[in-house]
Amino acid sequence: MARLSMRSADIKPSPVREMLNVSQRPGMISFAGGLPSPETFAGLALPPPPRELLQYGPTEGEPALRERIALDLAELGLDTSPDRVMVLSGSQQGVDLAAKLVIDAGTALAVESPAYLAALQVFRFYGARFQIIDRSAPGAGWGETPPSMAYVIPTFQNPSGHCWTAEERQAMAAACRARDVILFEDDPYRDLVYAPCDRRPVCADMAGGSWIYQGSFSKTVAPGLRLGYLTASPDLFPLLVQLKQAADLHTNRLSQWMVLQYLNDPGRAQRMEQVRDLYRRKRDAFADALTRHLGDRASWTLPPGGLFFWLTLADGVDVEVLLQRCVERGVLFTPGAHFLAEGGASSTMRLNFSLAEPEAAERGLAVIGALLRG
Ligand SMILES: Cc1ncc(COP(=O)(O)O)c(C=O)c1O
Missing domain, CATH: 3.40.640.10 (Type I PLP-dependent aspartate aminotransferase-like (Major domain))
Known part of the structure; x- marks a missing residue:
């Protein structure tokens, strides 16, 4: 058997990378990663770089x-x-x-x-x-x-x-x-x-x-x-x-x-303004959809920036089981327990709002809401 370092004995698969793999399946609605909207890449005009950059630096x-x-x-x-x-x-x-x-x-x-x-x-x-x-x-x-x-x-x-x-x-x-x-x-x-x-x-x-x-x-x-x-x-x-x-x-x-x-690029400030406008609109549409579909099942605060909503569900909701049932229906999110330094269970979840289109976000949140209502 290969002799490995002591720290390698503890290597565990990353839950996020595993979910990224699942999120590549066609038709999945992913709230799981922290992926920017591909729309934000559209404003980038990147010319081909000079050849000398192929050398070590x-x-x-x-x-x-x-x-x-x-x-x-x-x-x-x-x-x-x-x-x-x-x-x-x-x-x-x-x-x-x-x-x-x-x-x-x-x-x-x-x-x-x-x-x-x-x-x-x-x-x-x-x-x-x-x-x-x-x-x-x-x-x-x-x-x-x-x-x-x-x-x-x-x-x-x-x-x-x-x-x-x-x-x-x-x-x-x-x-x-x-x-x-x-x-x-x-x-x-x-x-x-x-x-x-x-x-x-x-x-x-x-x-x-x-x-x-x-x-x-x-x-x-x-x-x-x-x-x-x-x-x-x-x-x-x-x-x-x-x-x-x-x-x-x-x-x-x-x-x-x-x-x-x-x-x-002189257009940088304007492009960033557009990116912020896009995300603010997505955040607000996401918040509306959350209220419609999870308003009676979860609590959250409107994030003033960044890419995520953090939701607290009623005590006793098994978020890992909820995730499995969501994946069967084509929806992904990240259970909050993965983010706890102290470990243990948690009835929280992280939802990314930047990637999914508003219509897909609406469908995905409807699925989570319906499953929570049993
Ligand atoms: C808080 C935080 N730090 C670091 C990273 C790593 O980002 P990158 O390596 O893409 O710069 C991320 C990515 O989501 C993050 O959320």
């Missing part, structure tokens, strides 16, 4: 793209510069690099619950032990031995859609600074904003502390390009570059070039 990324990203990040209040920006092969890579940097078997990690499930999966893989963050009193419970790192998505969280208040953001930064906890802020949804909300990065208030801030072009440009970026405090940045070098040498240069064209 720098680990940190293309200099012109790093410069452009640094300008945008500095405007958000982050203490950064082009030489402290690294382009990633998707922001999922940033999760992996941060985990490699910080986590040994048993390392304490502060996370929200629910939290982004593919990050929880990576952290578990490296052996993290989770402490749940209380947003109203972060740091309360950190006691003698605070966690090594806190992982947060303060703006339009995946899966809850929640956006932290200014006070919650300041309290989190203060707690991390006071106890030398690395703050890892994951911010892929910040530009998908549909209602006023404080979006100042928590890392902007981490002066003197250790922090990692990352973003993604997956939700605003195209996920198939696999492009994200991070910036970090000076103590961590060079270490993350070395880990990236060991992982993949550098990010795809053709994608970097394409995204740079997009960022420098």
Whole structure:
């Protein structure tokens, strides 16, 4: 039998990737993934890239793209510069690099619950032990031995859609600074904003502390390009570059070039406005359909941004059984239990509203509502 590492013994199939496979079946209505609407790709005019980009490139990324990203990040209040920006092969890579940097078997990690499930999966893989963050009193419970790192998505969280208040953001930064906890802020949804909300990065208030801030072009440009970026405090940045070098040498240069064209396009702001308008309309139509079909069976709040509704069903509803019955009828969603850091059962579910056309969303929600009514 092949001799594998101890951590490989714990590898489990990803529930989301499995569902993505099911969602490819013809006719499926999927609320399960976090896929952008293909309509948003239509406004992208991407010319063919220069041939010299077929050569190997720098680990940190293309200099012109790093410069452009640094300008945008500095405007958000982050203490950064082009030489402290690294382009990633998707922001999922940033999760992996941060985990490699910080986590040994048993390392304490502060996370929200629910939290982004593919990050929880990576952290578990490296052996993290989770402490749940209380947003109203972060740091309360950190006691003698605070966690090594806190992982947060303060703006339009995946899966809850929640956006932290200014006070919650300041309290989190203060707690991390006071106890030398690395703050890892994951911010892929910040530009998908549909209602006023404080979006100042928590890392902007981490002066003197250790922090990692990352973003993604997956939700605003195209996920198939696999492009994200991070910036970090000076103590961590060079270490993350070395880990990236060991992982993949550098990010795809053709994608970097394409995204740079997009960022420098004078039509960029207008295109983002159109993307936000489209998603706001989809969110509102989805909320109406939810009220019609699940209004008496579930509760939720209207997400001010991002791509998801988080639903709480009556106690005792077996969401896994509901999912199986939905799949038989061609409808997919993600059970909320997958997002819980502490594990266990949950009568919650995450529904993505960006992918399905309104008419399909209506049909899919009608199926879920009918099954819930028995
Ligand atoms: C919170 C969060 N972080 C990271 C990612 C990974 O995104 P990507 O690798 O496409 O940039 C996602 C994807 O849905 C996400 O929701």
